[in-house]
Amino acid sequence: MCEVKEELKMKEHRPDLCSRYIKIFIVVSCYWIVSIATVFVNKTLLSSQSVALEAPLFITWFQCVVSFTICYSLSKSGGIPKVFTFPSGTPWNIEVVRKVVPLSVMFTLMIATNNLCLKYVGVPFYYVGRSLTTVFNVVFSYILLGQTTSYRCILCCGFIIFGFYLGVDQESLLGSFSLIGTIYGVIGSLMLSLYSIFTKKVLPSVNQEVWLLSYYNNAYSIFLFPPLIMLNGELSALRNYNNFDSTYFWFQMVIGGICGFAIGYFTSLQIKVTSPLTHNISGTAKACTQTVIATQWYNESKNTLWWTSNVIVLASSALYARFKQVEMEENSRKPIPEEKQSLV
Template identity: 80%
Template structure:
């Protein structure tokens, strides 16, 4: 009995530490990126270049860990190379979605405030339901659809209140919607690609960052950032590169902490944790930037957060019921 209690205590402590690390790293990453994109001390109007540099940092770390097999005694990192032709054929389509996802998310963060950032990207759940039906033919329960309806209403209310408060950014909101769409597609297609990398999430992250380094170059050209970079005069600043490296380390850390949280809990628990983290992030951001919001603005956030959490909980209950339902003998695998 004591041994079981000790094991449970150890497990809960591990989960608490991992979830806490995810919260801290995720919130810090958002604030660091917002500083890089909008701070007067950086003053570089090239968000895709900053994101590209973060991909280089993440790729360099992943490459080093892959060569060494990870950090001895702490965690292992799967070996692999992104330059295999067979791997490229399988992973590059997903890498395109990954590149567009992080590009639009960061462009959204540049144009909107941190308090509105979560609401601006809150339609991912709605797109998940739509694409699960279109691409996978997976039906969604009526109560989950009702949650999606409330999320859309909360999103609309949040946009309306941002507009009334004078802080609404149309282009930032559009980037947020596109980012939600790409995140949804990325999540769905990740399930199809993971078997090609032996279900190794870290290895997939390594490959995605490798291909993103190349894919971001035409995006930077289209966004007109090459001219901005040629005219930028702060490249000699040590402080500038220090901030850039910190942003890159945060980018790698959030990827690792996300994977670790999913591993020690579950994908749905990760969604619930992310929703609760977003609530804390919104409160911290309003205090940090000394922004005053009205009651309807807070109501929109509450609707989106509560509906997202309920959706994740309903899906969790449905999965539990499905896992306990016996499979008919004729449908069971012979293996």
Template identity: 60%
Template sequence: MKRKMGSDNLAFKYIYITFVVALYWIVSIITVFVNKELLSSNRVNLNAPLFITWFQCIISAGICITLSQLSKIFPRTIKFPDGNPFDRHAFVKVLPLSLLFTAMIALNNLCLKHVDISFYYVGRSLTTIFNVVFSYLVLHQTTSKGCVLCCLLIIGGFMLGVDQENVAGSLSIMGTIFGILGSLSLSLYSIYTKKILPYVNHEIWLLSYYNNVYSCFLFLPLIIFTGEVGEIIDYPNLSDSYFWIALFIGGICGFSIGFVTALQIKVTSPLTHNISGTAKACAQTVMASYWFQETRSTLWWFSNFVVLFGSAAYARFKQLEMEAKHQLLLHK
């Protein structure tokens, strides 16, 4: 009887993990497609990517504030970490990370605005490379030869992908530059998150709350400086319900992707999350090519395969290294 109950619990656990991973895939892919619609579709046709990103931060911050207040009214039903983004101590500690967070989401959306969804993953594939470089420079962590080889594969796949985009006549230099800078900022953000988490009691949601609130203010001078205020004032579809509904859905997606990412990491592991993200990127590339009826060369597809294989192999090498360290600790 106990054995049957154990197998039932294990089966439920596997079903739950499968559901969470599937949910992450669905929300992540929908988020990319919705953002692409907002950033560069003829239907929306608003040249204000920073305003769109700022609005998504407004929605995310609003949801966090609502959940924070509801958790105080219904503490048994709704759980949300206690914290005040306007606390001076929290502001001083978290603001530098929020600057990186603002740069990361802005650059990612700027990249997506200028490149096709099918190339979006390759355009941002250098995050792993920057992780290795900055982990050594900032955290003084060395990398194994296997991981370095994987990094060389990723760089080769990235360069081939850029070349094939150029051959196809669809290469965006600006989009590629934004993708590289987005990868750099994401890498720095991930590394410095480890340093800041102790100041928020390792509460990912509290950190997300602070980042979104601070970004709401950090984006304002950027929007003014880039001249997007004039674009918004002159936008002919400002009263169009489709525009605001799409903008609101984009904001919900922006918040949801943070939730499902944290949930997937919680029920699996950070490395499994990376592998899942790599596989999701492959599916996303195929879906985008089919949806937008894009014809790609064999070498273009090969460049995607090299990047995806290199990323998956890197995650596998890291997993084996962690298991080896764990076994070493057990035998001490």
């Protein structure tokens, strides 16, 4: 009798497990598709002759406008029924502005330098060009938070730096190296690291709601970008541009903005249905696939050492994520000393 009950339970459990795996597969696939598509769409907007607009920060600003419009609409409607609920909140509250704007400055500089990097470097090199985020995370976590890092994680950072150097060296030998693009990539990595660290401090101000923070960041970036656009000398390019009346141009711009919003949604969704570690591994594998696709798409031939640099960076980043996950699990199992326990 007990065996029959166990068999029935197993049969009931299998469809649930199967549906869960199908859901994870769909979410991860959507993340890969949207993430890779976003990089290629942005590269087209920033560098292709079909757009031919030398105003990368204006393009980035417009994407923030599209993301803000979507977030504003979802905030008013409460989200998408049976898909997800969008938290209520307004970015125009003085207290919220005071607490979130410093982070929004980092957010603005981060996406600006990322797109400037993508404008000047090829898509195959884009991941390596922005690969120092992990290294900056370790440095700033120690300087700003006083958090130490294990020797094996530091060793992974050493390999990432070596892979980055090797990639730069091989790009130079192949004649496709862009110094300004690589500098923007390093600055983008630095800003992403700072943004990640300070996000933890700002999230309590928005009730731990990642969507609200994204909504507010895009709202404030709309006002933070115009001075950067002027400093980058893009006003003359905008005045002399002849395709503002082109439906195809605005279609590309809107698609770029939707992709920017979608990647944030699928990133959060992937973390939700899997785990932060799985997300990191998925992102690493996606970067590898993106590099292979890009070399085929743009008909670029790379030598063995160039591919070796990519493998070193990808493997070191994945190992770092795994080591940090193991350390977090070990720390969570350690008993808290009685004198440090909360009275609650």
